[in-house]
Amino acid sequence: MAPSRGLERDAGVNIKADDRLKTKLQDHRSSARPQGPTYVNLEHNAVSTLTSTGRKGALKERAKQLLAGRQKLPIWNHQDEIRAKLRQSDILLLVSETGSGKSTQIPQFLVNEKWCHLKTLPNGKKVGGCIAITQPRRVAAISLARRVAEEMGSPLGSSSPASEVGYSVRFDNSTSPSTRIKFLTEGMLLQEMLRDPWLKEYSAVVVDEVHERGVNVDLVLAFLRQLLERCRGGDISKRKGVGMKVVVMSATADMEKIKDFFDSKAPADLVTMSSGITNTGDLTAEDGWDGFSDDDTNTRPKSTPTPSLLIQAESLFIKGRRYPVQIHYSQQPVADIIEASLERITNIHKREPLPGDILVFMTGQETVDSLLALVEQYGVSIHKDRELASSLPKLLVLPLYAALPSHLQQRIFEHTPKFTRKVIIATNIAETSITVPGVRHVIDCGKSKRRIFRPSLNLDSLLTTPISRSSANQRSGRAGRDAPGNAYRLYTEAEFYRLAVDTEPEILRCDLSQLVITLKSHDVVDLKDFPLLTRPPKRALERAIMSLLQLQALDPTSGQITALGREISLLPLPGYLARILLASAAPKYDCVDEVIDIVSALSVENIFLNIHASQPLAAAQSQQSGSAEGDDEQPQDARLRLRRQFYRREGDHLTLLATVQAYVEENVDRKRWCEERAINHRAMQAVMDVRKQLTGLMMMRRKREKRQCVRTEPDGDGVANGNDNHHKNDSSDLSVRILRCLLTGLYPNVARLSTVVNGASKGPSFLGGGQYITLSTNQAISIHPSSVLFGKKVEAIMSSEFVFTTKAYARCVSAVQMVWVADAT
Incomplete structure (x- = not known):
């Protein structure tokens, strides 16, 4: 088996890390050119071909067209009341159902208020004048920013220096110096708080979809409360006299706990307000560091006792716009949600008139892709039958899940063509935050996938669990936004009333x-x-x-x-991945570009499709493209044989590396290349986006080190940089250096082979040979069947995660030596 290009590289060749990263960025730009069939990015529409003046006029005309629709939103008639409450108080708790217009209209109502002014300091720095709106998911942040930009007649984000609306999500920042309304994920606001704890860029922060109760939204609310308390306690000078307003929005009526949280008296000094950045030289403008002088005190004050402060929150409830939705329950419990969903889709398509798009809620990406393949096959069968093709509408089937690249997520908002029914197959990402126009029928499987962490075992359990009643009502309500609709619940009415009332906060299970x-x-x-x-x-x-x-x-x-x-x-990564990425720049590992590829692949959903499950999808795609049967689709054994070219005996991490490198080198038709190998093309597009951003971040890190002009002595953990070679490994083999670098973040997830000697097991007696024992928790673990090491016995393994499905598994596994583990610890 031929090794991948990256693993062939002579380890003795010393290439500067920043030069490699520059080359990597150039490779990304060239590889980003369209390859084969592609989808059109919504940002690059016909308007972008106009002259600057013509484009501005077209944007303003589009805003006028949208104004009539905005005025029909339930929240429109409450804008004066909302403004008045925020003039009286620094915090407003707003409850309104999804579809009321709160996410798009609230920032527009507030952006021209007197308190939302931009203040220019004597040193030229600017404070305030911008409104942040947080969202739990990137698809919501991006789609809402696009919509608000349209409604305001503004270009979007970085497309123009005059843009007033932008967004910031993980690995994608689209803002301009003129941005006054910024949609961003909760995680990105937390990142901004690290660099600027006083949030001097903003006059207001709007926290949307707080009812979802993710960990990040809980943190955002806590830090905002601290910030408001500090401002009221006399520290507003740190914001240069610019006040801060906070709007907390929810789609459910239970806001009492949040009101109590903000109204309650609590010591304002429970957290020190220092930025946590002890050396401002470590941060630059490229990182978002605003460069304020010491007189501006970007650092928070020292932790000194402060009197308890009372923040009085205003509240407002606005009824949403909902048409009647008829609920249809299953008569019997449903055994197969994919089969039941397909049956319901075909029945709706045959019996229900247009317009009437369908939104289907499935449990996760795998079930979305499986159902999508079957519905596409059904659509192909209609197209091939002349009688059916003339009497039934065409089907436009679109997936929606978190790992889907942004430009593919945005396709659900496109206008449905004539004589066509759109079928959107989604995870719970479509439950709140976004409103998909045209949906009249909702199919709800009644389940979702959730990660439940078991701290005693250090295990994540990825479980398909029943949703809550609150979630079920959110889902059914999606059918009643534009007109009366139907919600088909794939569970009985008795099962519905056995569901929990609300979803458990993420902080209790992650x-x-x-x-x-x-x-x-x-x-x-x-x-x-x-x-x-x-x-x-x-x-x-x-x-x-x-x-x-x-x-x-x-x-x-x-x-x-x-x-x-x-x-x-x-770094916008989980801690263990950030640790690995930082270590890769050390001379003892010297594998930045390879680790970027691996980390990028680990940051998205599984890039490998199930060979059997992906067959129908490939068949449907080839038939839709008009090719003869068998032209595009190869036998299963051939697809597996092609994919096995990337398998590495060391394990899954180097297999991911080889796959990403081969994808980058493919310059003819990447979509077909993926189909031939049962590789998820959409996931690979997401990998390329992450790869580009991580490459840029590591380049900026190198620039900072050069500007500091102070050499940091390597500390043995492989994070500092320099040209010393005294920490070099005995082996110069690149694959060994990569694996040892991965151990810096994964050594807590190391497990040793349990063997049987003379009838006695080295490990728990119930094991027997071939299983592994985790070093950290002494837990019995097996290699996941999806691993290239499945069924093999090696001295020890490290894995990206431990999960519990039918039993405890190590997933994404590589073989390691125990001597490496001892060195890593």
């Missing part, structure tokens, strides 16, 4: 490592006393602290964040 490092980066000393809407479980907090100690992100003596931990917190 790995809290990201929460802890965020709090520690804000210099929170006592985690248990930090004010959160819901207190996290003690055992989960302890496990998170242990994980961060293992990553050297926390000091074992003081418990405070280390310099390495601060660097980890500033």
Whole structure:
């Protein structure tokens, strides 16, 4: 088997990291050119071909056309009341159902208020004048920004220096110096708070979809409360006299807990307000560092006792616009949600008139793709039958899930062509935040996939669980936005009433490592006393602290964040991936570009499709393109044989690397290349986006180090950079260096082979040979069947994650030597 290009490289050739990164960016730009069939990016529409003056006129004309629709939104007649409440108070709690227009209209109502003014300081720096609107998901942030830009007659984001509306999501920042309304994910606002804890860019922060109760929204609310308390306590000078308004919005009526949270008296000094950045030279304008002088004190004040402060929140309830929705329950429990969904789709398509698009809620990406393939096959069969083709509308089938590239997510908002029914197959991403026009029929499987963390075992359980009644009502309400509709629930009425009323807050069931490092980066000393809407479980907090100690992100003596931990917190990656990426730049590993490829692949959903499940999809795509049967679709064994060219005996991580490198080198038709190998083309597009952003971040890191002109002595953990070779590995083999670099973040997920000697097992007696024992928790674990190492026995393995499905599995696995593990720890 021929090795991949990256693994052939002579390890003795010393290429500067920044030169490699520049080359990588150039490769990305050239590889980003359209290859074969592609979708049109919505930003690059016909308007972009006009002259600047003509384009501006077209945008304003489009805004006029949309005004009539805006005026029909339920929230439109309440704009004066909303403005009045925010003149009286710094915080407004707004409850209104999805579809009322709150997400798009609230920032437009507020952006021209007197308190939302831009202040220019004597040193030329600017404070305030911008409104931030947080969203739990990137698809919502991007789609809402596009809509508001249209309604305001403004170009979007970075497309024009005069743009007033932009967005910022992980690996994609589209803003301009003129941006006054910025949609961003909750995680991105938390990142901005690290660089500017006083949020001096903003006059207001709107926290949307708070009812979803993700960990990030809980953190955002806590930090905003702290900020409001500080401003009311006399620290408004740190914001240069510019006040801060906060709007908290929910689609459900239960806001009492949030009102109590903001109204309650709490010590304002529970968290110090220092930025957590001890050396401003570590940050530059490229990172979003605003460069304020010490007189401007970007750092928060020292932790000194402050009187308890009372923040009185205003409240407002606005009824949403909903047409009647008829609920249809299943008569019997449904055994196969994919089969039942397909049957319901075909029945609707045959019996219900147009217009009437269909929105289907499935559990996750795999079930979305499986159902999508079957519906596309059904659409092909209609097209081939002349009688059916003349009597039934065409089908336009679109997926929607978090890992889908942004430009493909935006296709759901495009106008449905004539004599066509749009079928959107989505995860719970379509439950809130976004309103898809034209949907009259909703099919709800009644389940969703959730990760539930088991701190005692350090295991993530990826479980398909029943949704809550609140979620079920949100889903059915999607059918009644534009006209009366129907909701088909694939569960009985009795099952509905057995559902929990509300969804459990994420903070009670997830790995809290990201929460802890965020709090520690804000210099929170006592985690248990930090004010959160819901207190996290003690055992989960302890496990998170242990994980961060293992990553050297926390000091074992003081418990405070280390310099390495601060660097980890500033990267838009999970802690263990950030640790690996930073280590890759060290001379002892020297594998930045390879690790970027691996980390990019690990940052998206599985890039490999199930060979059997992907067959119908490939068949449907080839038939729709008009090719003869068999031209595009190869036999299953041939597809597997092509994909096996990338398999590496070392394991899954180097297999991912080889696959990404081969995809980058493909310059004819990447979509077909993926189909021939049962590789997820949409996932690979997302990998390329992440790859580009990480390459840029690592280039900026190199530039910072050069500007500092102070050489940092390597500390043995592989994070510092320099030209010393005294930490070089004995082996110069690139694959070994990559694996040892991966161990810097994955060594907590190492498991050793359990063998049987003379009838006695080295490990729990029930195991027997071939299974593994985790070093951290002494837990029995098996290699996941999807791994290239499945069925093989090696001395030890490291894995990207431990999950529990039918049993405990190590997923995305590579073989390691125990001597490497000892060195990594």
